[in-house]
Amino acid sequence: MSIIIRRAEEKDIPVLEELFLQFSDWPLQREQTLRNIMKDPTSELLVAESEQEIVGLLHQIFFLDPFHAGLNSHITSLFTKEVHRKKGIGTQLLKKAIENAKQRNVVEVHVDTEEENASAIAFYQKHGFTKAGVMFETNP
Numbered sequence: 001m002s003i004i005i006r007r008a009e010e011k012d013i014p015v016l017e018e019l020f021l022q023f024s025d026w027p028l029q030r031e032q033t034l035r036n037i038m039k040d041p042t043s044e045l046l047v048a049e050s051e052q053e054i055v056g057l058l059h060q061i062f063f064l065d066p067f068h069a070g071l072n073s074h075i076t077s078l079f080t081k082e083v084h085r086k087k088g089i090g091t092q093l094l095k096k097a098i099e100n101a102k103q104r105n106v107v108e109v110h111v112d113t114e115e116e117n118a119s120a121i122a123f124y125q126k127h128g129f130t131k132a133g134v135m136f137e138t139n140p
Contacts, residue, residue, distance in 0.1 A: 003089055004097040008038060008045040008057070012015070015054045016047070022096040023079050046096055048089045056080035058093040062104060071098075078111070094127055 008016060017030050039045045042063065048056035059077040064070070075097060080089045101109050112135045113120040121131075 002050060002093055003055070005046055005092055006049065008034070010035065010038065012047055013090045016045075016057060018055065018083065019046055019057055019079055020077075022081070044097070045076045045098060046093055050084070050089075050092050055084040055095055056089045058097050060097045060109075062101075062106065063117060065107070068107040071104060072108045072110060073101045073104075075109065075111040081136045091127070102123070 013031055013034050016034055019029055026086055028074075034045070037045050042061055044060045044062070046058045046060075047054045048058075050130050057077065058075060060073050060075050062071055062073045075094075078090060078093060080087075080093075084126065088096040109129075110132075111124055111129060113124070
């Protein structure tokens, strides 16, 4: 299976929205947000493509962090279509994101997942990530 990792383009938006719906039970309209992400220099939206089909995505944001006195990044989303899992697609997306972070001189790359998502935790640990804390959230 040949995989191409590239930046997402506007033509990809309907497929990306569909992919998000596979991983979230929130039926949200994401089209405008995806367009904004694609234009935002502090965001990077990558897609994995096989035989002209988008089979995965990764969204990474970049931010200045005074604690680390430099640029950090946070991977907010990493999805692979279920039928294409265990084929190295997530690994290729993650490696490209880390490579891009290195090119920007990022100090640390952060990622989070649900505590009960054992497969995601094992995936990130396999790629050198370590547990660094607990993430909280609230709706303002």
